[in-house]
Amino acid sequence: MNRRTLLGLAAGAFALPARAQTLDRPVRIVVPFAPGGTSDILARLLAPTLTQSFGHNVVVENRTGAGGNIGADLVAKSAPDGHTLLLIDVSTLATAPSLYARLPFDLKRDLAPVTMLIYAPYILAVHPSVPARNAAELVAYAKANPQRVNIGHAGIGVGNHLTGLLVAQHWGADLTQVPYRGGAAALTAVAAGEAQMIINGATATAPFCKQGTLRAIAVTGPARLADFPDVPTFAELGWPAAQSGTWQGVLAQGATPPAMVNRLATDIRAAMAVPATAERITALGAVNKAEGPDSFRTWLDAEIEVWAGVVRANNIRLD
Template identity: 50%
Template sequence: MTPSRFPFRLSAGALKGAALAMLAGATLATQPATAQNFERPVRLVVPFAPGGTSDILARLIGPKLSAAIGQPVVIENKPGAAGNLGADAVAKAPADGHTLLLMDVGSLATAPSLFSDLTYDPAKDLAPVSMVMFGPYVLAVHESVPAKTAQELIAYAKANPNKLAIANSGVGAANHITAVQMAKELGITWKNVPYKGGAAASRAVVSGESGVIINGSTATLPFVSNKQLVGLAVTGEERVAGLPTFKEAGLPGGDAGTWQGILTRAGTPPAMVARLNAEIGKILETPDIKAKIAEQGGVVRTGTPAEFSTWLKDATTRWGGIIKEAGIKGS
């Protein structure tokens, strides 16, 4: 015999209570969907000057994200303090997913070890959304530097201690740490000169203000292609634009590079973070975006917010040790 769906009678009070419970359950069931909706324009903060890797990626992703969420995506360049000015702005924004941060997340990993007066905590105040890409670093020089290969650059640097100025994206930026570590392992000394982002650093070497740069391929390869810089080598496992890998060129630090990611304010509803992660993942897998990133030596890297969080924790520990050993201090 088929059991009755309601094997006992409910009193009027119980029926009312059941109805209220069902209504509450229905309300809760709609909350995740509501939490995923975008109600106004989204700010996509790039904490570096226009023209760098993060800025280029933001302008590739922004229009497609706007189409996906049905709201304008406004890109806001907020350079300063090795990316910390912009990161702090996002860390203090409303936790509703309408303010995003796109940057070289290596800078977030180094910030706690560099700045004793940091006004935000990357681990507590920001929520990872999605990795975006990995871009190899390009080692390049101004044409006035008497070096056409990496080994010639090393020989020149050893013969002329502290004569070469190497540009970076800011004190404590990942390319700054890479340059410090490389100099230590090669037994050379050069002057590390900070700029407000990779684009400004690249332009400084193009103009001859600084002589050397290690910087993301997206922002640097165009200058090599246009013969405004002399490319010597690239990090990673594969040649890019015909340049030898660091390993082939006899250089340490071949696994270094720029890791770009998107974060939002901590406390943002998980459903909103999941929606952003899904939309960004779809965008990065579109053929035109993958092709544009590949053209500039980059490789799309996505993944879950949890995987991104683990990466950030590991990088913070690893690079923190290098910073402490080298005695680097933020300014």
């Protein structure tokens, strides 16, 4: 091998990281839930800024079904080049390995955490027809009407479904769990009186409560929400799953080069910090949790174990 060949190989080796970070065509953000939910709201909020950062159009694509797994599988089987991303409630994604015996993808192998985005607490809300204006009255009503209180949720096995199971057990109430195709569909159903109760992310649920279409009874998270100062937290009430909520994050195909993952994480975190975006996130009742890939992976691994325990305790399987 001559000197020119060796120099050429060396130059190629040093050029690899740069090529690995290049976005040369439109980027697709796959949201595995219907339009109008927290993931969809966040994806469409970030898309314009990311279009500028990436230098190419960012397109939001909704691929619904199987509690988010259809969209996740699409990204898991995409090219590992950073052009197809998954924006999802990652606490819901974390339940998949314990819920499904035969997932079409391996969460730890086929999806690479890029960055966490936000944490938004859940709001437990009821339709105005429910004769309960506070937590104590709701618990009493639910216990006095077994199987007559329908609680809508975003799909079997997702985070708000499991939180609802834990709350019902704690109350000693027999609620009828009603799955919908995503949080937006569940919200619409409860607002229409098709179901009487919902536990759902504050980002999507708060507007319904402000309009009076739903009545907020309690919230998860470390503190009361500024827009609902009279609504107590689960922790204040002594309810379980007090810190549950919707944790939104972005993942890429599992074999995406680390240089590309880091580039995506940097650009997305910068988009989250744009003042108009940051203000909008705060107004939606969410907290910016954007962070690097390593801390996101550590969080996700721990979350998988936490929800596996809940799934086992409730004997939930989806095969």
